[in-house]
Amino acid sequence: MSLINCVECGAKVSDLAKSCPKCGAPVGEELKNISRVQIKIPVVRSVFLGTAVDIQIYANGNLIWSGRSGNIAEFEIKQPTEIIIQTKKKINMREFSTVVVPGKKYRMVQDEGLHMYETYRLTVVDFIDSE
Numbered sequence: 001m002s003l004i005n006c007v008e009c010g011a012k013v014s015d016l017a018k019s020c021p022k023c024g025a026p027v028g029e030e031l032k033n034i035s036r037v038q039i040k041i042p043v044v045r046s047v048f049l050g051t052a053v054d055i056q057i058y059a060n061g062n063l064i065w066s067g068r069s070g071n072i073a074e075f076e077i078k079q080p081t082e083i084i085i086q087t088k089k090k091i092n093m094r095e096f097s098t099v100v101v102p103g104k105k106y107r108m109v110q111d112e113g114l115h116m117y118e119t120y121r122l123t124v125v126d127f128i129d130s131e
C-alpha cells in the first residue's frame with residue numbers, strides 16, 4: 001500500500017481506497033475506471049492502400065493517443081470531451097470530431113464510401129470484444 005494525493009482536495013489517501021475519506025472523491029483505480037475511455041479501432045479495410053492505418057487522437061489540441069488500427073485506444077478524461085480522431089494511410093488522411101464521455105466504451109465504425117472517401121464515426125458499446 002502507498003499513499004496518493006486526492007485530486008480534488010489534496011488529502012493523502014491509501015491507493016487501495018475507492019474514495020477519499022475527507023471529501024469522498026473517487027481515487028486510484030476507482031478514479032481510473034470512472035474516467036477511462038476505451039475505443040476499439042477495428043482493422044480498416046482499404047482496397048488500394050492496404051489495411052494497417054495509423055490513428056491519432058487529439059483533445060484540446062494535444063495528442064492523447066496514437067497507435068494502429070486493430071488496437072484499443074485508451075485514455076482518461078474528467079468530463080465529456082470533444083476529441084478529433086485522425087486516420088492516416090499513406091497519402092490519405094481523414095479526421096472527424098466527436099464527443100466522448102468518461103467511463104464509456106466505443107467502437108469506431110467505418111461507413112462505406114467511395115475509395116478514399118470513407119467516413120468514420122463512434123458508436124457506444126457495452127463491452128469491447130476481442131476480434
Ligand SMILES: [Zn+2]
Binds near residue numbers: 007008009011025
Ligand atoms: Zn479528497
